[in-house]
Structures are given as structure tokens and as C-alpha cells.
Amino acid sequence: MSTPSCIDPGKRGAQAIRLRPAHVVMDLERLGSLHQSRLSFMRCLVRKIMREGWQIEARRFELDAEGYGTVIYRIQTTGDLFSFVLFSQYLDPDKRNDRVIASEWDLTMALCEGEVDDAYVEYLRQNVPLQEAGRLDSRVMVLSRANRSVRNFDSVVAALSAGQQPEVEQIARVGYLYRTTAVYGSGKLGMADWEKVSSKHPDFARPFAAEMFNCFMLRNFSLQQAEHIARQRAPETAVALQPQLKRYFGIGNSTGLGMAPYLINHPQLISRWIEMRELALARVRGLGQVTVERLARLQVLVERGTLHIQQTVTEDDWQTGNNRVVLEDFAALQDWLASHPLHSWEQLTNWAEQQLSLQGQELLNCILLELYPELVDSLEDSFSLVESLELQPQMPAAELQALIERHYAWALAIDFTADGASETFWYRSEEKQEPRLGNCNLESGRDKQMPLGIGYLAQQCHRQLGAYLAEHPAQCTASFLLRHPEQRGIVRRMQSMAKTHYGEIQANLLDREVLPMHLLRCKLAFFGVSKFDPRSRLWVRNTMFQGAPLLEDIGQPFEDDWFLPLAPTAEKR
Amino acid sequence: MLISSNELTSLLKRVFEGMGYPVGYYEDAAGLVKWLQVHGEQGFGELQRALPYVADSQRPALELLAEESQALLFDCHGRSGLNCLPSIVELAQTKVLEQGCVNVKVRNCHNRKFILKLLVDCARQGISGLAYWQNGKQPVSEHVASIAVGARYPSYSEALLVDPATADTQTLTLLLSTRIDLQGQLHGSAGQRSGYRQVSPEQFARAGEGALEGGMDISIELWQQLNQLAEAVLVENSEQSRSGAGGR
Numbered sequence: 001m002s003t004p005s006c007i008d009p010g011k012r013g014a015q016a017i018r019l020r021p022a023h024v025v026m027d028l029e030r031l032g033s034l035h036q037s038r039l040s041f042m043r044c045l046v047r048k049i050m051r052e053g054w055q056i057e058a059r060r061f062e063l064d065a066e067g068y069g070t071v072i073y074r075i076q077t078t079g080d081l082f083s084f085v086l087f088s089q090y091l092d093p094d095k096r097n098d099r100v101i102a103s104e105w106d107l108t109m110a111l112c113e114g115e116v117d118d119a120y121v122e123y124l125r126q127n128v129p130l131q132e133a134g135r136l137d138s139r140v141m142v143l144s145r146a147n148r149s150v151r152n153f154d155s156v157v158a159a160l161s162a163g164q165q166p167e168v169e170q171i172a173r174v175g176y177l178y179r180t181t182a183v184y185g186s187g188k189l190g191m192a193d194w195e196k197v198s199s200k201h202p203d204f205a206r207p208f209a210a211e212m213f214n215c216f217m218l219r220n221f222s223l224q225q226a227e228h229i230a231r232q233r234a235p236e237t238a239v240a241l242q243p244q245l246k247r248y249f250g251i252g253n254s255t256g257l258g259m260a261p262y263l264i265n266h267p268q269l270i271s272r273w274i275e276m277r278e279l280a281l282a283r284v285r286g287l288g289q290v291t292v293e294r295l296a297r298l299q300v301l302v303e304r305g306t307l308h309i310q311q312t313v314t315e316d317d318w319q320t321g322n323n324r325v326v327l328e329d330f331a332a333l334q335d336w337l338a339s340h341p342l343h344s345w346e347q348l349t350n351w352a353e354q355q356l357s358l359q360g361q362e363l364l365n366c367i368l369l370e371l372y373p374e375l376v377d378s379l380e381d382s383f384s385l386v387e388s389l390e391l392q393p394q395m396p397a398a399e400l401q402a403l404i405e406r407h408y409a410w411a412l413a414i415d416f417t418a419d420g421a422s423e424t425f426w427y428r429s430e431e432k433q434e435p436r437l438g439n440c441n442l443e444s445g446r447d448k449q450m451p452l453g454i455g456y457l458a459q460q461c462h463r464q465l466g467a468y469l470a471e472h473p474a475q476c477t478a479s480f481l482l483r484h485p486e487q488r489g490i491v492r493r494m495q496s497m498a499k500t501h502y503g504e505i506q507a508n509l510l511d512r513e514v515l516p517m518h519l520l521r522c523k524l525a526f527f528g529v530s531k532f533d534p535r536s537r538l539w540v541r542n543t544m545f546q547g548a549p550l551l552e553d554i555g556q557p558f559e560d561d562w563f564l565p566l567a568p569t570a571e572k573r
Numbered sequence: 574m575l576i577s578s579n580e581l582t583s584l585l586k587r588v589f590e591g592m593g594y595p596v597g598y599y600e601d602a603a604g605l606v607k608w609l610q611v612h613g614e615q616g617f618g619e620l621q622r623a624l625p626y627v628a629d630s631q632r633p634a635l636e637l638l639a640e641e642s643q644a645l646l647f648d649c650h651g652r653s654g655l656n657c658l659p660s661i662v663e664l665a666q667t668k669v670l671e672q673g674c675v676n677v678k679v680r681n682c683h684n685r686k687f688i689l690k691l692l693v694d695c696a697r698q699g700i701s702g703l704a705y706w707q708n709g710k711q712p713v714s715e716h717v718a719s720i721a722v723g724a725r726y727p728s729y730s731e732a733l734l735v736d737p738a739t740a741d742t743q744t745l746t747l748l749l750s751t752r753i754d755l756q757g758q759l760h761g762s763a764g765q766r767s768g769y770r771q772v773s774p775e776q777f778a779r780a781g782e783g784a785l786e787g788g789m790d791i792s793i794e795l796w797q798q799l800n801q802l803a804e805a806v807l808v809e810n811s812e813q814s815r816s817g818a819g820g821r
Contacts, residue, residue, distance in 0.1 A: 187579030187580050191577060194579065393667045394667035428806060437817040445808030448807070476667050482635070482660060482664060485598065
């Protein structure tokens, strides 16, 4: 079964909407410039929770004065029931480590189907705190862990205990109490397969929906836990967080290289996500009418974007530079909007493509999506697909050659003989199978590298195919592969990806200067994180759900407007 | 212990990759084992029986001995079907899509039961298929699997061979057609033939649903054995390599 492009005439409209071309969209640096949008998975999830009014309550909240203990939330959706179980334990500060190789954490948690009885909670208690060293069963959908942001957590509790609100400036610097360092789903460690989750639990039948919900619940727990400890510490004086300030807390996330191979190993899924985002943008550009109201909304969001970037704190020089450029971009954008009558959004994006940085362009694109929920939001239903790379053995070898030249021209154009062009290799370490990058000149292990250099593999295949065709011009793909079995994987991939609209991420991942950071940010932007804070080219801290509604907001009026969250001002709190 | 389908696939890929299967082969081999296990046909048992043959990079490559308009003859040179059958079926598919019918004979091939998943793939491509093979040493059994165009699951039957002296236990006969509905099963019944067993498409479907719902049971010994085999893809840890993960 092939997985053709989702952009069929029905979705594009009778007069096909113009989409940005693959060589523009699939450029790695551009993918590394994406931001949260209203199609991001967190945004979709929150819309669903709020629209359907999920009932979420702590069925068991057994924490001691220090916040250690067990908490179980019961989640009643419109047609299903889930349990979210957390174990909070003391962690020796010396053991607090965000890396995959850590073995203990402040918090560990699991999202399970149905109710959990005492016996099952004990089973979870024996396994969940162990994380990768434990085993779970198919009732568990997500397993995760988190570490405290110690300085933030302690100072927030201290302020609340003293009857005060924490300093907004501090929360603007680090907008969370906990950082999650791994969120596992999709059948890992014995948990429910994605096929089961997606078929049996429609609430979580979108990519990473259950994982995002886990983080949403973690964020809410972290705030409840801080308030609980403050109350225990000073029952007479303690106060709760003010709602606006409370919403400004997200959940921290630390993502390392481990996420990067996912984007290469799931090319059809990534291509689909990109397609939906691009289709949304194309709809806005092609169908969205410029009105006074929309222009006013654009102005509000551009100003908010400027403030949001100003409030984004990072110690990384590269990201600081990027943020500064985006601020300059948005200042120029405001000047341009003030001096040019706008007749179409295409006019605006054409100008932006000429004048703004990639991060500036993509932030503006996200803002444009905010203006037209009616053109954008329905596409959230098309983010899933059944992945299946399938060989077309009957394809004439000459046709395969033409296919490679058409769809993988970017790969054929890479000069792998250039200095450093194939110096990097990706591998799995024997230390918890952690994915790592190696330098061919400095390290051994290249013979065990993961096949992530798609450009290189495509070029190698094209070369062999050319030689084969010189001798056997009339043969088919199956015959070519019988002679060259080592090409089977890349041929199957290329034939399958040629059917997708956007195809591959166009980059040489073997280059000495490759920035895995771009891959991480691309996926994280689809998740919906904000406040990208790179710690090196290999890992990034960020914030999830900052500005999102709280549990206590469910059932209240809801504007889906937590995009680009801002530090609350005194009068708003 | 219970494991998930995805977990099994992921582990098996590493196992076969560690044995030197190229990209494209190790995914297929993992898929073939998983299909049998998920659908109640003892994929783990088949894999354990296959392990002596699957790390077969030293054996001669799969060879196409003869090709006619509606017939193909292959020699696997004692290799496992795990890394030969997908290529054989693909070549046969190209032939059947041209000719409407093809007769494939595969010699010197181990672990032929893994053909079941490939028949399912054929059915999805609009091809009906029937496979026949004999297996084992005293007793010798014979096996038939067939699938209709578009069907999600095959029919399968097995029984002990009445006259084992004539057995050919390393050959697979495969018929594929886009024009003929190739449905077949062994003659007889459990009451008439020793070791007779039949599995219907509905039984395969139910087994798959059960595995999806509750996971699959695997012995700790086999789990550990597979994990040890999978370690072949891992690179030794070092201080230098730690920095390649964004260390701090």
C-alpha cells in the first residue's frame, strides 16, 4: 500500500492552490526555523479538551509535606476513560541529569487506559520509577519522567508560602517548574502499540496526542504540587498562584539528539505534517481576504510576537542572534505594513520572502495561520497516516533512474568529495542505545552507522543504477536489486517518497557542519513548544504549554489564543 | 514477559542489522517474523529454528537459475527465507503483472513458513497466491497457504506427510496469478490425517487482534538472546562518544 500525497483536489479546491515548492520548504535550515502554529499538536489537543470539556480530577492526591507520594488523575473524555499516575520521590541532587543515561528522576508517570485499581498502581510503582529498566503492559500508553528546575521550584514555593506571588521576571527567564527529559509511547517497554491506541482510543488517534497530553497533565500537576507544598509549609500564610501567572508556567523540555533520527526514519509522516502546514498557509494566502479586522489582528499578533521574542531568554549566542534578527524583521514588518496598503496576503509573504530571515518568515507564516481558524483547523484531522514504504519491483530501471533524477536532484547535487562532506556518522551507543554523532576522522564505529545519510545513499544508488542500465537497459527494478541487493532499502524509500508531495528533508546529514538542532526544532515546532533555548548543536531546552489553559479553565469560555504567550502584567493578574 | 508489536519489530530490525542484513532486508526480515508471531503462528519458534541459518552472509547469494515467460527457478544456496523470499516474491510479482500467472520454484531455502506474510502483501497488490512446501525430518510435514486477491489474511493448513521417503524439505513451490483465484488446502481432516491443522483467515485476524490488545508473550531467555544479538549494532561507549550526544 502506498501513501500518496494527501493534497488531493478536494483539499486544494477546484482551482488548485499554489503551494511552496519542496526545495524551499524542505530546506533543513528553514525546517529549523519553524515555530508553534495552531496546527501544532499541543494546540490541537487543547482545543479538543476545551471543546469537549474533559473532566479531569485528582482521584488520589497523597503527597507529604515535601511533595513526595502518589497522585492519580481520572480523565473522563466524551467517550473514554483514562488514568494518569504520578510517583514523586526524593532525588539526590547529584543524580539529577537530563540525559537519556540518567537512572533516577524527581517525577515518573504513566498514562493508562481505564481506571487503575490498587494492585495495578502497585505494579506501576514497581516499574514506572525505573523507566527504561522497568517493564509495562499494553494498558499503559505513555511513560515519562521529569526533573525539577530546582531554583525555580524552590523560589516559587518560598514565595507562595510567604503569601506572595513569584517574580514574573523570573518566570519569564525559566517558565516552568519541571523539565521532562523523555516521553515514551508507541509500544516501547511493553506499552500499547500506536495501532492499538489509534484504533481503540480515538481521543489520542493523532500523532503524539497521548504524549502531549502526558505533558499537559505534568504541567498541571507541577503547579498543584508547588501550591500543596507551600500550604503544608505555611498553612497560615500560603497563597495559591494567581490564574494569569499560573497559566504562564509551562513544562520544560530537554530534547537531545535522540529525536533527530525519528525525522529521517519516518519520512512519510514528516512529509504529511509539512504538507498540512503548507496547505494551511496556501489556503490563507490564496483564499484569505484582507479585511480591516484581520489586519488589526495581524498587528496585534506582530506586536505580541515582538514582545514574546524579547521575553525569550537564551544563553546561546546563535539563538540570541537569531532572535535579534527576528526582532529587526518584525520592526521592518511593522514599518512596511504602515506604509503599504495590503491587497492580499500573498503580497505580504512575497515581501517577507525577500526581506526577512527564515525565522522571521516562518513566524509571520504562523501568525497568518492564526488569522483564519476556519481555513486551517480542519486540517488537524489529516496528520495521521499509515506509514508503509513499498517497493515497486516492476518499475523499469530506466524509469527508476529518471525518478531519482527528478525527486532527488538535491542529493545528486551534493559533492561528497568536498572537505568534510562525509565526515559525520550517526550511531547508537552501547550506553542505553543513545543516538550519537561521531567524526569519522576521530572515532571508530562508522561501520555500525545508522543509514541516515539519505543524500549519500541516493547518490550511490544512482551511480550503480547508471552502470547497470548501461548493460541492461530494458530490465526492471527487481532485476536491478537481484544484482545489487544492498540498494533495496534506498530504492524502496525513493520510490515511496516520490509519491509524497514534499518528499525528503533536503540536507546532507553526513556533513561535518550538520546542525541536528534544525531537525529537533522542526519536530518540536510541530509538537508546539516555544522558547527554544539551544544548549549546543545537539540538544535544546524549550517550554511546552506555556500560556495554555489550566485544568480549572476547562468548562470556562475559551479563546484559542495562547500563541506567543507573554509575561502577565500586574494589572492582568 | 509481555512485549509489544512495535518493540518486537524494533528489536528484530537491530538483530538482523547486526547479522549484516542490508538496509531494506533487515526491516523485511523483522516484518516476516513479527507477522507470524502476531498472528498466532509461533514466529518466535520459527525464528529460533531459523537462527542457525539467518546469519548467512558467508553463503552464496540468492541466484536466479532459470527464467521463462511464466516460470522462475531460484536457488537460495541454504540461506534463510528471511532474506531471500522478499526478493523472490518481488521478482515474481513483476512477472505475474506482465503474464497474469507465474510458477516459482525455490530450492535450498530454509524457514519457508515466513512466506505467509508475503502472500498477504501479494493480495494487497491484486495478486492471488498459493504456496506449498514440505518441512522437517521424521516426521516430515507438508504445508499449504493460499490467499485471494484483496484478502487481509491467508488460509493455511499443515499435516504430516504420508510418505516421508519422497520428501523434498528445502523446496518451496509458489503460484501467483492476477487471473486465477488460487485457493487451496491440504486434503483430509484432523480425523483422517496425523498432525492435520487448518487456520482460517478469521483465526489469523482474531490472533492479530489479541496480540494488539494484550501484547505478546516471549520467554525471558529468548528476549535476552535477541537483545544480545542486537548489541552488534551498538558502538562502544567512550568519553569522546559521550560528547557526541550533546554532553554537558
